[in-house]
Amino acid sequence: MDNFYDALALYYDTMQSDMDAAAWAExxxxxxxxxxxxxxxxxxxxxxxxxxxTVELTKKGYEMTGIDSAEEMLAQASTKEGAENVIWSVQDIxxxxxxxxxxxxxxxxxxxxxxxxxxxxxxxxxxxxxxxEDGGLFxxxxxxxxxxxxTFADNIFYEDYDDFTxxxxxxxxxxxxxxxxxLTLFALTDEGLYERFDGELVEKYYPSEFFxxxxxxxxxxxxxxxxxxxxxxxxxxxxRIFYVFRKKAGTV
Numbered sequence: 001m002d003n004f005y006d007a008l009a010l011y012y013d014t015m016q017s018d019m020d021a022a023a024w025a026e027x028x029x030x031x032x033x034x035x036x037x038x039x040x041x042x043x044x045x046x047x048x049x050x051x052x053x054t055v056e057l058t059k060k061g062y063e064m065t066g067i068d069s070a071e072e073m074l075a076q077a078s079t080k081e082g083a084e085n086v087i088w089s090v091q092d093i094x095x096x097x098x099x100x101x102x103x104x105x106x107x108x109x110x111x112x113x114x115x116x117x118x119x120x121x122x123x124x125x126x127x128x129x130x131x132x133e134d135g136g137l138f139x140x141x142x143x144x145x146x147x148x149x150x151t152f153a154d155n156i157f158y159e160d161y162d163d164f165t166x167x168x169x170x171x172x173x174x175x176x177x178x179x180x181x182x183l184t185l186f187a188l189t190d191e192g193l194y195e196r197f198d199g200e201l202v203e204k205y206y207p208s209e210f211f212x213x214x215x216x217x218x219x220x221x222x223x224x225x226x227x228x229x230x231x232x233x234x235x236x237x238x239x240r241i242f243y244v245f246r247k248k249a250g251t252v
Contacts, residue, residue, distance in 0.1 A: 003197065003199075004183070004185060004197040004198055004199030005070060005072065005199060006072045007164075007185050007187055007197045008183075008185065008197075008199065009050065009070060009072035009073045009075070009076050010072070010076065010187075011161075011163075011164050011166075011185070011187070012049065012050050012073070012076065013050050013052065013076065014161060014164075015159060015166065016052070016109075019052070019109070021052035021053050021055075021056045022056050023229060024053045024056070024108060024109075024229070025053055025056035025057045025059070025060060026060075027229045027242075028053070028057065028106055028108075028139055029057070029060050029062075030231075031137075031139055031224075031226070031242070031244055032104060032137060032139070035137060035223050035224065035244050035246060036103075036104075036135070036136075036137055036246075037135040037246065038103065038133065038134075038135040038136065039103070040062070040103040040104050040136070040137065041062065041063055041103055042062070042063045042064075042065070042102045042103045042104070043057060043062045043063070043064055043065070043102065043103065043104045043105070043106060044064075044065040044066075044067060044098055044102045044104070044105050044106075044131075045057075045064060045065065045066045045067065045105075045106050045107070045108070046067050046093040046096070046105060046106070046107040046111065046124070046128075046140075047067070047068055047093050047107050047108075047109075047111030047112075047114075048066035048067060048068050048073075048074075048077065048088075049068060049070075049073045049077070049109065049111075050073050050076040050077045050080070051066050051074070051076075051077030051078075051080055051083060051086065051088070052080070053106075053108050053109070054066045054077065054086055055077075055080050055081065055082040055083055055085075055086060056082075058082050058085045058086060059082060064085065064086045064087070065086065065087040065088075065089060065098060065102070066086050066087070066088050066089070067089045067090075067091050067093055067096055067098075068088075068090065068091075068093070069090065069091065069092050069093065070090075071090050074088045074090060093107070093111070093124055093127075094115060094120045094121070094123045094124045094127070095123060095127060096127055096131075097131075098131050100131075101131055101132060101133045101136075102131060102132060102133065102136065103132075103133050103136045103137075104132075104136055104137045104138070104139070105128050105131075105132060105136075105137070105138045105139070105140075106138075106139045106140060107138075107139075107140035107141075108140065108141055109141070110141065110142070110143055110203060110240070111140070112124070112140055112141075112142055112206070113142055113143050113203040113204055113205070113206070114201070114202065114203055115204075116178055116202050116203070116204040118206075118210065121206070121210075121214060122214045122217065122218075125138075125214040125215055125217065125218040125220065126217070126218045128218060128220070129218030129219045129220055129247060130218075132220075132247045133247065134247055134248070134249045135246060135247060135249060136246070136247050137244060137245065137246055137247075138215075138220055138243075138244075138245040138246075138247075139242065139243070139244050139245075140242070140243055141228070141240050141241065141242045141243070142206060142211070142240070142241055142243065143203060143205060143239065143240055143241075144205070144234070144238050144239060144240065144241055145177075145205050146236075146237050146238065146239065147205075147239045147240065148172050148177070148179045148203065148205050149172055149174070149205075151239060152170045152172060152179050152181075153170065153172055154170055154171055154172060155170055156168070156169050156170070157170075162188075163187065163188040164185060164186060164187045164188060165185070165186045165194075166183060166184070166185050166186075167183065167184045167185075168181045168182065168183040168184075168201075169181070169182045176204070177204055177205040177206075178202055178203070178204045178205075179202065179203045179204075180200060180201075180202050181200065181201045181202070181203075182198075182200055183198070183199050183200065183201060184196065184197070184198050185197045185198075185199075208222075208225060208241075208243075211243055215245045219247055219248050220245040220246065220247055220248070221245060221246050221247075221248055222243065222244075222245055223244045223245065223246050224243075224244045225241055225242070225243055225244075226241070226242040226244075227240075227241065227242070228240040228241070228242065229242075
C-alpha cells in the first residue's frame, strides 16, 4: 500500500460491514419503480467506491456502470461476486462521460457530501442532466445537519479489528458547514508489525434548497425526499436523506 487512501480502500468493506448493501439496492429499486416514467434498465453509479450497492443492483436485473476516481476502490470492486456484470470506469464524477445516455443515475453512501465545492457539485448535476434520458431519475443520499453538528461534531471515534485499527478526530466548522475528519490507520503487516497511514476526509452539509437549485439548472425536477431507507419524510434527527430527481422532457 502506497498511501492512506489505498489502505482505506483495502479495509473499506470491513469498516462498512454494518451497511446492508442488499437493503440499499432494494430501497433504490423501490424508488425507481415508484417515480419513474420510463423503463429503467441502465443505471450509472457515481462514486461507487468498492461497488457493494452496484453489484447488488445487478442482481435485480439492472445494467450497471460504476464510476469512481479512486482506482484502488475499483480494484476492490472488481473482486466482488457479480462484478463481471458491471462496467467499471475511473473518472471524476463532477466531469464524466459515459459515451451516451443512461436511464438512471445514483450516488450513495455520502458521496455527494465529500464534494465540498458547491460549484463542483453543480457541475455533477449538470453532467447528470446532460447524460440522462428524458424522464430518467437521479437518486442520491446526503447527510443531515444533525449528522455533522451532533453525531460527528467534535467527537473522536475508533474501530479496532484483527488486522487494522482506525482512529478519527472530527472538527465541524459551523460557518463553512464542513466537517474535517483527521484519520489514522494502523495496518498489520506480514511481519507482525503495524504500519501507520494518516489521511483526511471532508464532508459538507448542503440544504435541500441547494440541491433543488442545482437540479433546476440541470433540467432536473425534485420529486421527493425520504428518510434513510424509509418510505416517509425525514425525521428531525435523521442522519441521512434520500433525494429523487427526474429529468424534465426536452431539456439538454
